[in-house]
Amino acid sequence: MDRKQCCVKLSVQPSRGLMDEKFIVLVQNALPGSQLTIRALHQCEDGHSWEAFGHYTADTTGTIDVSEDPSIRGTYSGVEQMGLLWSLRPIPGSKPGLRMRKKNIQTPMEVTISVYQGHQTEGFADLVPLSGVVVERWYMAPGVRRIPVTEGGLTATLFLPSGPGPFPGLLDLWGGGGQLVEYRAALLASHGFASMAIDYLTSKFTMETGKMVDNQYFETAYRVLQQHPQVCGSKIAMIGLSFGTSMTLKMAIYSEVIKLSAAVCISGSHVQPVEGSVEEIMGFFQKNAGKTRFNEKNEAIWRDLLLPIPTDPSLKADVGRLQCPLLLVVGEDDQNWPAQESALDIKEMMARAGNSHLLTVLSYPNAGHLIEPPYTPHARSSTFKTVEIQEKVMCLWGGQTVEHSRAQEDAWKKILVFLRENLYGGRNPTSFSHL
């Protein structure tokens, strides 16, 4: 082996970061002008392997700085500081329809980043890298406390930031797949919000009785959070994705108990039977299941189920009655929900009602449905099962990887600013057109 290339040094700083933290990947001491491949490898909890790589050319000092130098080709190209993470894809030969989601957020995601001689595209397992490092990516900061919540029949997990508090609170809802999904709440707690992830579709109550929860379930969650000695009861927000948006808007507008300081609705819609229970809202979508389309790959497109946006006010949450700031996050290529059409209608409704100063819309061309915290892989489609249907389908979420990843990064940053300004800043409710 070339003696000089033995001394190639690879470093990643920080080596232990939060999931939404950027890192700097640096190759040094390479032969100037040499061709090198930087590759990331991760084995996720279910055993599947994911990889990403970029092709680089060392500069005249023998250095490659991923945050400044372009990848010529690979799973990402151009100057992409975090490309090694967001462009991760299942290794060749993997099962189709995979989606990377961490269940155990008390351990880090471990990624091995290595540098190889030449521009390699495959067969990495048989190559010896010149150098390699291991990077940890965490959803939970040290000192964040994870507290399972079963009070009042809830199936939830509360994440408390370190410190005395009191902290502003956050109710965190995911979508139609159900389960108790903790990672976003853990990450938000790492940013200073007491966040409660709530399972409202497959809770212990539902699994045991076969019945769906009602409005009281969410109000109980709100009360539990509000009454916690380390939570500032007057500063509670709600964040929902997909079907979680429907619940968020329902509670924000109609609940007598829940008084939100802010709401974040990602990839969702206000279309729902206004007086409907959770079950009835689900049923409303099911009624329209006939509008499901399939693309050439036989992937299910569900965005038409709520289209056209109704004119009948009893079928839309009355956003004109909202009294707290609302941040809508929309992927314009969302194939699962008509988020963009809904956002337009919401805007019109609020303009008519005179409360559009409360609304901020972030709309991302070519982003899909699953707008999640940044630097994790984009799934354009994946196998999915809602609580209503018994078998898994290949669901088309939409989005093009590069634009979707940029959207995740930008949206997350702005969501944090929005939450901080509304929950920590204590200003009067106002729109955030500067975002």
Add this chain to the structure above:
Amino acid sequence: MFRAHMSVTRIWQLIEKRMMSCISVHGKLPGLQRAVGEVRRKSSFRQSPLLTATPVRALIDEQISIKGRFLSQNYPVTVCAQMHSEEGDLWEAFAHYTTNASSSINLTSDHSVGGSYVGCEPMGLFWALEPALGSREGLRLRKRNVETPYMVNISLLEGHTSPSEGQRTELAAVTTERWYMAPGVRRIEIRQNNIVGTLFLPPGPGPFPAMLDLWGMVGGLLEYRSALFASRGFASLSVAYMGHKDLPGPQHIMSVGDSYFKSAFQLLQDHCQVDADRIGVIGLSYGVVPTLRIATTIGFKPSCLICINGAVGSPLLDEDGKSKMFESDQKHWEFDDRGYVSFRNVSLPDNLPPESKRKVENITCPLMYIVGEDDLCTASTENADVIEEALRSAGKSHQFTRLSYPGAGHLIEPPYTPCSRASLWKTKPEKLFTLWGGHPAPHAAAQEDAWKRILEFMETHLRR
């Protein structure tokens, strides 16, 4: 540091606090929270300000950026760091800041106006850590278990106060982890060829450039510098040569000689993941003696040497490099008015037996000598002069680099860790404290700069 007059009640509170804090070692956050002492909780009516530290899990030599936001304007606050050593002692530092017009503080750019340090010191909360009021005398902070981090709790307190004061209002807190080992670094215990040591290998296939890591006469096996070297891409072997149960002979004398260090060097050369042509040696304090002995022995060609506050020879060595008892010859010991001892004069070149001084002019590789100008344990400046002169006379000035730090003491270690000006040397037949020297701020600056320069020196001579 100002020590206020304390009431008996307060003394009992502190003792109680220490007892509670001794129960919980690093990693147990509730213990730290109890140790905060009397704290008034703010009411749930208004949320607390936001205190952040980035990165929140850092290597010991990485800078952490600490910010406080959503306070009020022109508001006095105290930022406080607290952690427990592995022995259970509480270490603390604090600094006084005032928020600006944007109601925030940023320790990377703001100035402390009082406390454990003053001025703009982004890492002051870490290097200015001191044992808490009421602690045992003569403590030194050294991590034995490098596979776990130090948990340091950073808190934001209302007003300009100190950890030892009674009523304090804690506004916010954040927990940071500080690691000696990066993920993927492998720690391998070495007990072969009569060597007692620990080898750290970086992640990856190798082969790696390597360092032989030698400490001083306090003895034992200190792993933390090697763990950091491996975290920066160098294989590193730290060896114990006295004061370790796995070594032959009584623990208070050095029963191993030159052949021991040569075996250690050889072990690195023979290791399949080490590049045999790229091995350096680093020695601190007495560790400089075997460092120079290896470098001036036929058949051993280290690629570079780093000598920190050590001597060219020793009055303790016999022909094989084994030592006589250190305390057998105390004529050069000097005591201050507290009875603390300075060993400095023992290593003045004129006091060293000529036959023990190595022929430094025979060294063929680059040598970096680091001087703490306030070193009270070793006559560093004078020994640096001897080495420099020897190399100059042999036409080898280009091989010599000297770093000399005013106000720095003997223990120039990895950065952002506290300076011990003195510590407990032994307890039998009676307690003896040794003086290391160094004043906190200049010593911290020396550690920071020296570490950077050490790593650059290693990159230059071991990797290019």
